[in-house]
Amino acid sequence: MPNIISNFTLSQKIVLICGVSSAIPVFIIATLSGLDMYYTLFLIMLTLVFSTLLSSALAKPIQLGVQSLETGLLNFKDGEFSSLLAYKSNDELGKLCQLYNQTAKQLRQEKQWIYQRELMLDKVLQSSPQALLLVNDNSTVVFSNLISRSLFNSSTRLEGMQLSKLLENSPLQLVAAIEHGIDGLFNIEIENQDSQTWHLATGEFLLNNQKHHLYIFKQLTRELSRQEVAVWKKVIRIISHELNNSLGPMSSMLHSAQLLANKVDEPRLARVFATIDERISHLTEFVQGYGKFAKLPQPQKTRINWQNTLNNLKNHWQFSYEIKNSPHQLQADQAQIEQLLINLLKNAHESGSNINEIYIQVEFVTQACVINVSDSGKGMSEQVMANALVPFYSTKSTGSGLGLALCREIAEAHQGHISLHNKIKGGINVQVSLPYS
Template sequence: MLNVINNLSLSKKVILICALCSTLPVAAIATLSNFTLDHTALLILLTLFLSILLSKVLTKSIKQGMQSLETGLLNFKDGELSSLLAYKNNDELGKLCQLYNQTAKQLRQEKQWIYQRELMLDKVLQSSPQALLLVNDNNIVVFSNLISRSLFNSITRLEGMQLGKLLSTSPLQLKTAVEHGVDGLFNIEIENQDSQTWHLATGEFLLNNQKHHLYIFKQLTRELSRQEVAVWKKVIRIISHELNNSLGPMSSMLHSAQLLANKVDEPRLARVFATIDERISHLTEFVQGYGKFAKLPQPHKTRVNWQNTLNNLKNHWQFSYEIKNSHHELQADQAQLEQLLINLLKNAHESGSNITEIHIQVECVTQACVINVSDCGKGMSEQVMANALVPFYSTKSTGSGLGLALCREIAEAHQGHISLHNKIEGGLNVQISLPYS
């Protein structure tokens, strides 16, 4: 009996209490007044009916308020915060419903603020130059950004994939670094491309009471290249300074010696002085070339007209060219761009290739302008290709080792990059990618 009463709703308990409180006194009064049994029963039933009817009327607002609060709390449970309660009676339940509406409004504003922050955070993470990978305790990828798809050679979203399956199609060095799970540097060797240097940072944290692993991959190839070039430039400036300090006095002393030699009838002195003068001139030109590399100015960008640029180059070099999608406009330093192409054309002509097979292709794709300078010469060995972009490195007896290094410096000054590839049919293809912005 007690369990049945406990399971009743609050409004029914109130009705039951009202019924008992009204019928018990009536029954006691009827018994003391010596009413007949029929009259007593009739009086009790009438009192019970009136008390139930009256209590229902009085508890109707309570029932409505309780139902409103129940509906509102169910909405909270479902994450719905836009619905407000219509119960507005001036009683305790009315105040509770008013407090509920105020709380729902505040929570809705906070939810919208959190949603906007999540949108901003997602935008930042998706456009981040660092590859991000979030994996739960079951080794399932729950978040990744756009660049991580490129890192893991995937054209589809990584979310929902098993980490082991994802690593099975990834470069071996990347797989090893993730499996070790230790912060540090690693190199990725890609066929027909330069080696890439990456840094892996890892972390663990709880999300929804489940342990998650965060992997952050940052590519350091360009940064290391910049540091390498900066070191070379410093070395070149020091060497140029020391050489210039010696060449100036040597040239002055040579001029004085030639004036004195004119008074002596000795033809061998003239040949000696001529040789010294020629070597000083060559060394001066050599130092000036290195100085040009070490002091490359910031690009002064203007709109590039590829038709005019390539036609101007054809006045001095023999090659064929092709321009695709020229409606995209590239902003670049005209002088530096021409110097880059001149260096590549010079190398192509010295590669042993037939001049009719030296070709420049300019293709303006969605995000960058891609320039391919190709020949059908001897190509490059792996060792030469690995060092070809390093300053001072040259396989030519008269080379300075600055041609391709200067090309790389110009490309990177335009926020682009340069890569070398041996062609299957023989020869070399140099690819430069220059972004529009």
């Protein structure tokens, strides 16, 4: 009997209790009054019918309230928080439904906030300069960002791929680093390109009760180059400071000596002082050139008018040029961009190139202004090209080794980059990529 009653709904239990509670007193009163058995049964049946109808009517609001709560909780289970309960009776169930509606509104707001945060996090991860790869316990990629496709030489999304399949077309050094599975540095050798230095950070955590492996790849090549340039700049500043401290007094003493020499009839002294003066001037100019590299100011960006800029340069240098897809605008430091082009044109003219084959192309591509300066000179060997952007490195007997280094500084100050490539038919093409707004 208890098992049967436990299967009843709350409304059925209320009706049963009301029926039994009303039938028992009628039976006792009828028995004590000595009423006929059939008359007693009639009274009990009549009482049961009346109590059932009355209790059903009273239990109906309770049934509706319970059904509303059940529907709402099923919505909660499915992650749906937009539905509210319409039950608004001023009783205990009504208060529970009101509390449910308040909870649903708060959860809906929190869900929307979490969704916005997820969108923001996804945007940050997708635009991160670090390659991210999340792999589950079945070695299946469940998340990756855009830069990871480039790292793993894939033109499609990585999600859903097996890690072993993904590594088939990856550099051997990258495969070894992942298989090793611990934090550390590794180098990737790419044909016809400089070696790239990467740092791998790994981690494990539970997601949906399943173990996941996170791989974070950070390219350190540019960062190491910046640190190297920063060291060079510090050295240059120290040397420039010491030289300037000596050149000032030397120039002053030379001027005094020249005044004294004017009173002495010795032509050789004039030649000696003239030579010293010429070397001091040359050394001063030399120091100032290095100081310009060591103290490159922050770019003061304005709109670059390429037509006027290139036409002004043609007054001093011979070259031809082309401007492609010009509707876009580049915001950059006019003086620094001109200095960059002057350095590249100077190198092109000193490369032994035919003057008529020195060419500048300015092209606007997706999110970047690409400047190509090419010549038909002798080109560069692999060793020279590997060190061409390093300060002080020069293959010219009178070169300072700062021309291309300053170009790199200017490009990186504009959040861009510079690269050098030998042309198939001879000569060099220097490509500068600058992001535009």
